[in-house]
Amino acid sequence: MFGFRVLKRDKATQGRLGLIETERYRALTPIFMPVGTLGVVKTLSPQDLRDLGSTLILANTYHLYLRPGHRVIKELGGLHPFMGWERLILTDSGGFQVYSLSPLKKVKEEGVEFKSHLDGSMHLLTPELAIEIQEALGSDIMMVLDECLPYPCSQKEAQESLKLTHCWAGRSLEAKKGRTALFGIVQGSFYPELRRQAIEELGEMGFDGYAVGGVSVGEPPELMYETVDLCASLLPHDKPRYLMGVGRPEDLVEAVSLGIDMFDCVIPTRNARNGTLFTWEGPMSIKRTCYTKDPLPIDPQCHCYTCRHFSRAYLRHLYMNNEVLGLRLNTIHNLHFYLSFMDNMREAIARGRLSSFKKEFFERYGGGHEEIP
């Protein structure tokens, strides 16, 4: 069972407050999904994630397929008990990692052949295998295998690719054995007519939700927003919309205003490990010498575990000495920021004031801290 309801629409924007429901758990949208590549959101325990209020995380099929292998995880009862997480998990199809991590890949009608970035072994990822893996993992929301195009790419290439992506989308639906939700992925590069066609054809197949793929691949932000705007205006209003791999806080507020419901991105977690911390004034770098004796928390108004207990001086000390605790404390802070940011947007939509929230956010964000080098 997978359900999605729009609970409230914003007044001046396309923003919407929604609810995803499955037998396992519920999640309010718009939602940010922390990335748990290998069955762990790097540095955090499931308890940390629950304390942060996270309800839905993403796990990477490509990585778990290569290690420890989906069959091992299935034997151990699935990804939820394996990692000790009883709330929701969305799995990607593995396609994006094949394109970005494999040193060698060949797209064929049957699927995509690739070389493991770990041991050089050859594999063939088909739409059917992607579903098989995700079902073995016990995912709550599965994604279809699609072809990811580089930017820029010609309209002819994008048109050809769309054919393959839709053929795979159909095969994915057929391959599905259980009742787990499956999302289609809208491709079409930055050609409005192709995006239109994609939405029409995928809509006819009837997915549980729709992702906007093929963005955040190097294009200017305005082009991304145009594409997101177009897709969101055409996608079925009663299904969740997921913008894959996006993004910075400024991207999230723009995309939520355009009607996007779901996000995932490594930015908060990866930046935390690199010492870049998010605040309402903008990102700050904990490495800076000026924090050596700074007794303040990262953000004096933040209520996260890290800000309630530790100073910038201590976090800088941990960072400078490669102390593992620092990675976790920084990750807790950044995810708290992202999840609170989504909380605030949901509340703004509920009160019909998302456009004021957005305006206030941009007035403040980026004003108070140094540029991140």
Added chain:
Amino acid sequence: MFGFRVLKRDKATQGRLGLIETERYRALTPIFMPVGTLGVVKTLSPQDLRDLGSTLILANTYHLYLRPGHRVIKELGGLHPFMGWERLILTDSGGFQVYSLSPLKKVKEEGVEFKSHLDGSMHLLTPELAIEIQEALGSDIMMVLDECLPYPCSQKEAQESLKLTHCWAGRSLEAKKGRTALFGIVQGSFYPELRRQAIEELGEMGFDGYAVGGVSVGEPPELMYETVDLCASLLPHDKPRYLMGVGRPEDLVEAVSLGIDMFDCVIPTRNARNGTLFTWEGPMSIKRTCYTKDPLPIDPQCHCYTCRHFSRAYLRHLYMNNEVLGLRLNTIHNLHFYLSFMDNMREAIARGRLSSFKKEFFERYGGGHEEIP
């Protein structure tokens, strides 16, 4: 204020149950102190340590002096608020790290000149500076600077060195400005007459407690136990006795039986990060292929957070993929084992059955798992 009371003596051994009391906190002995080198027990938050029931940790003066510097920590209110730990902290004098980490050192009457292992800068650590640093850190129990001898070393060298160590011990007492507890350190290599002399001379100076130093430096275990036995039989009965840098579980039970009250060692925390986990059957290596699909916790009888929530298969997966969470979960388990081990010994002493406990321990320990390579 620093107080120590022996609450109970074991029947058949020299083991004793005791209580350390300061204005800040209380700690039952025999106690194991986790090592928090840089103001952090590697991978753990203060909350983790409290959850483990730890009451007294060790911090390294040498490391904190070099970074971030004791003056920085003093400005921030001391080590307790800096690291968010409100229970007890024992600091060493820095001497041992100078001898073991500095690429260049020269012992003079004034103190020990050394080159920082970090940036090559030259420093002179005197007994007075060691006290100044420890007082700046706000330590609860300070240690005197002593000379650490290699093993083996001639009786003449050890005799000469003892003179210097005792001169420094006297200067340390004089340098102390506050009322913080200060422990003397018994040296004398493995020469019983020198150990006897050391205990007599230090005893006359009147320290709050006494450490047995200069052991676990490469000598055979029997020689260490002989020395510990001798020292414990001669040391004042109303002061705590601290065996520095020891050790393995088998060492702890032997030394507690000989009348030692306090221990510190990097073994549980460092081994955790290397994938070696302690159980009542002996240590096990989580790296082994046989754990790939093993659904059991590390130790099915263990009540630690790690064992209550995660399988060997998951911990192996985290270890093999260098996931930071694995370092923390392993550390939690190993410290839980060490702290429970001390709990059990305290209970055994309270019930006058430490020798039975020791016998049962050795019957079981090391029997159930593979040899650690």
